[in-house]
Amino acid sequence: MATRHIHSSRQSAVSSQTLPSSRLGVVVGIGTGVSTTATQWATHHAATHRIPLTLVTTGTTASQTIKTGWDSLPLVRAIAVDAPLEHTLIQLSAQAEIVALGNDCPSTHRTLSALVRRGHSNVASIPEAAADLRLPVIVLIDGLRSSEPAIRAAFDEASRRHASLIAVHTWSEPGHLGFPAISWSPIEWANNREQEREVLAERLAGFQELYPDVRVRRITTSDSNCKPLVTDARSAQLIVVGTGANAKLADISRVAAFRQLTTSEVPVLVAKR
Template sequence: MTDKKGRPTEHRPRPVLAAVDGSANSYQAAAWAAAEAALHHLPLHILTSGALQTGFGPGMSLGEADLEWLRVDAERVVGEAERVARAAVPDEDLTITTEVAFELAAPLLIERSPTAEILVVGSRGLGAFQRGLLGSVSRAVAQHAHCPVAVIHGIAAIDPVSAALPVLVGVDGTANSVPAVELAFDEASRRKVELVALHAFSDSSALDLPAFGWEMGRQSAEADLAETLAGYAERYPDVPVRRIVVADRPVRSLVDEAASAQLVVVGSHGRGGFSGMLLGSTSTALLHSVEIPTIVVRSRR
């Protein structure tokens, strides 16, 4: 059942919130969001903004005919996104609601994020012109949203081949990565796949470390990784875990390992970050670099 005006309310479970703008990338985001909602048995809410994304509201300079055209086009966008979502999970009893708003997209999504289970956006929208460019909306919500943010790149990775690949999580040995580890275990469990936990313990190449430095660093990193993962094996006995410890830059290691994964999960900031940091260097670089869906996780604020 689809409610065309189904804005989520407080008494309903938190939905998976998908933002669309009519770009092919945003429709990939809608497909991934539908599969995610089905995995978690949650409703899917598809939202688009009919406002001109220029810093000025459409009522500032547009007439009634122009506003009506924007509204009709926005309804077309959410209608197509719903069709794509239904095609992605045709056999699921999935509740989908759609909404057209007339507010600037980034602040609107940030405002809605506390009531969403996860916010799903495309990596680049209609305004992006360069391959790999992170769109302004996806960058803003990854920095400021109050819930996990999934950024979908060129592919949704929900085909049968991709769906059998592992979930990859970046672990840095600090409390900042704990929410990411917890979410990654849950995702791997629901998807019935292996979890790859990668800990890169150096910000330089292993070639720059002397032999004794590598061995000491490896032992310490393995202990940190074991401590971070402790307890999850009992909570998620169905999830096989592969641990990888490398003396390399976290971004390069995660990008390399992401080539054989279906999903990357990272904390919003890493060992060099602090509690007020918006987005760490590793998570920022990953959003620009990987081609598979990436979830940036921070504790709800």
């Protein structure tokens, strides 16, 4: 395992004038301590994407070493700031590909929520336990064109990780407790399910051509049946979700994304672009 010495700097606050001139790649917030699993996930992500890794600390010195196990990282940088981590990460996200953060305490839950709502880059929430890299990537699709960033990110991640992809299209149940509404006939119910499957196929079509190396399994299911699949650590190595298109849908989708961020035992990537 290689040991990388980090180029470090200290800033009393972050502004457009004090941001590093180069893009920051993967930004990982480690607060006042070291979030080992989040840092390891961010390091792996930076290596597989061949982009820089930036560690952000608050109230501590940035002079340290990091055991990455990856000699191929183009740059490892650390920034120590005397400012709230939430505010700092939101500003740094303007020059980041993705911001990663551990989800192991309420304070980071608030920061993750703020990044989803006000950040500029993709966001990754990393649980304390390391993911099993032999498992597939899961992407949650709502059937709208606003799902495209999530689908694109999921295919890219699956390809880079040499993993299969499970595409899950969730749809709202028309009746109580998952049963068909009384006014629905069996034929109408079956037709609705078939229409949802066609929507999923349409959303995936172009991406499967771009990523022929990714094996895809399709699942069409109701919202309630989807929850166990995406919260169980044995189901995937990564879950990818989107944020929605218009204001109303974005609000709903961000709530769903926040729940995934804070309750999932699997790393969750919120694709915003």
